Amino acid sequence: MKAPVLIVGGGPAGMALALALHRNGIGSRVVDARPRGAAAGDARILALAHGSRLALESLGVWEGIPHTPIATIHVSQQGGLGRTVLRAAEENVPALGYVLSAGDLARALDAALAAAGIEYAGNTPAPTPAEALLTVHAEGRIDGVDDIRARDYGQHAVICLAHAAAAQRGTAWERFTPAGPVALLPCQDAHAVVLTCPAADSARIAALADAGFLALLQERFGRRVTLTGVSPRQVHPLGLRMRRQPVADRAVWIGNAAQTLHPVAGQGFNLALRDIMELAEILSDAADPGDAALLARYAARRRLDRTATAGFTDGLVRLFSNDFAPLRHLRGAGLLALDLCPPARSFLARRMMFGARSW
Numbered sequence: 001m002k003a004p005v006l007i008v009g010g011g012p013a014g015m016a017l018a019l020a021l022h023r024n025g026i027g028s029r030v031v032d033a034r035p036r037g038a039a040a041g042d043a044r045i046l047a048l049a050h051g052s053r054l055a056l057e058s059l060g061v062w063e064g065i066p067h068t069p070i071a072t073i074h075v076s077q078q079g080g081l082g083r084t085v086l087r088a089a090e091e092n093v094p095a096l097g098y099v100l101s102a103g104d105l106a107r108a109l110d111a112a113l114a115a116a117g118i119e120y121a122g123n124t125p126a127p128t129p130a131e132a133l134l135t136v137h138a139e140g141r142i143d144g145v146d147d148i149r150a151r152d153y154g155q156h157a158v159i160c161l162a163h164a165a166a167a168q169r170g171t172a173w174e175r176f177t178p179a180g181p182v183a184l185l186p187c188q189d190a191h192a193v194v195l196t197c198p199a200a201d202s203a204r205i206a207a208l209a210d211a212g213f214l215a216l217l218q219e220r221f222g223r224r225v226t227l228t229g230v231s232p233r234q235v236h237p238l239g240l241r242m243r244r245q246p247v248a249d250r251a252v253w254i255g256n257a258a259q260t261l262h263p264v265a266g267q268g269f270n271l272a273l274r275d276i277m278e279l280a281e282i283l284s285d286a287a288d289p290g291d292a293a294l295l296a297r298y299a300a301r302r303r304l305d306r307t308a309t310a311g312f313t314d315g316l317v318r319l320f321s322n323d324f325a326p327l328r329h330l331r332g333a334g335l336l337a338l339d340l341c342p343p344a345r346s347f348l349a350r351r352m353m354f355g356a357r358s359w
């Protein structure tokens with residue numbers, strides 16, 4: 001008997017969904033145009049929220065994934081007063097989030113699929129939708145779709161690893177500058193760097209000699225951490241592209257096939273995991289996982305979190321990526337007020353850990 005759910009895309013999102021469905025008694029088959037194991041070569045660094053750790057633990061894949069906890073998140077802006085600090089201890093959680101390799105996560109998910117006996121066909125083009133009761137698209141960009149929310153920020157992210165003169169264990173730094181945000185995330189004995197810059201400057205910045213790039217990064221970030229070394233750089237374009245309706249006739253889109261967000265606040269894969277767990281829960285014990293009423297229920301239950309998370313990241317980028325003096329002073333006052341108001345800090349921390357439906 002064929003599996004009732006066909007998952008197109010064998011990356012972390014597709015594999016996580018297959019495991020979540022399996023846990024809820026729903027059979028699935030994963031197909032990927034790439035060879036099996038290709039996702040294990042993904043060198044990207046992910047920042048997973050505490051809620052995502054809980055989801056991965058429930059799928060049996062958290063143990064054994066190398067990760068670095070984030071105990072503190074320090075948020076500030078360049079050229080202005082005001083900052084706020086979020087702390088795991090204030091939220092009674094072991095960490096606000098965790099930094100890990102996308103390739104390590106993919107390896108753990110793949111091993112769990114093999115252990116569960118879930119079919120995975122690599123080097124396989126997507127079959128026709130008629131081969132399953134429900135087709136879940138978990139791979140690829142959002143192209144050829146009219147009903148989307150989209151914004152081009154005119155920015156690229158320059159990504160690398162950097163070493164510091166003194167260890168800053170457990171602290172993630174988010175620094176807003178007129179050229180775009182800069183993030184330093186604790187990553188084992190180094191920092192994962194996401195330097196946002198105008199798209200026209202990204203190639204030049206990425207090609208700088210190490211000393212020149214470190215000087216630019218230090219100037220943008222400030223002196224709270226003294227950086228001493230840097231790895232080769234990669235460049236990724238940034239934008240917001242989001243399907244307003246993630247379901248259709250016997251079809252669902254998840255992960256990057258449903259939405260791509262600006263990396264500020266690190267919400268992309270965390271949102272995808274919340275989508276995945278909700279979908280698996282709604283389809284639990286379904287006689288027909290492609291039933292239109294079930295898919296409509298899924299879309300309705302995910303609407304608030306998807307819309308609010310996209311709006312949160314979009315708003316941060318637009319609010320902080322400028323040097324308009326009155327607005328800079330207002331931002332500083334807002335950060336200071338947030339730091340002086342524990343309930344507001346807790347709201348923000350829980351929002352980042354668990355999504356818009358955390359309260």
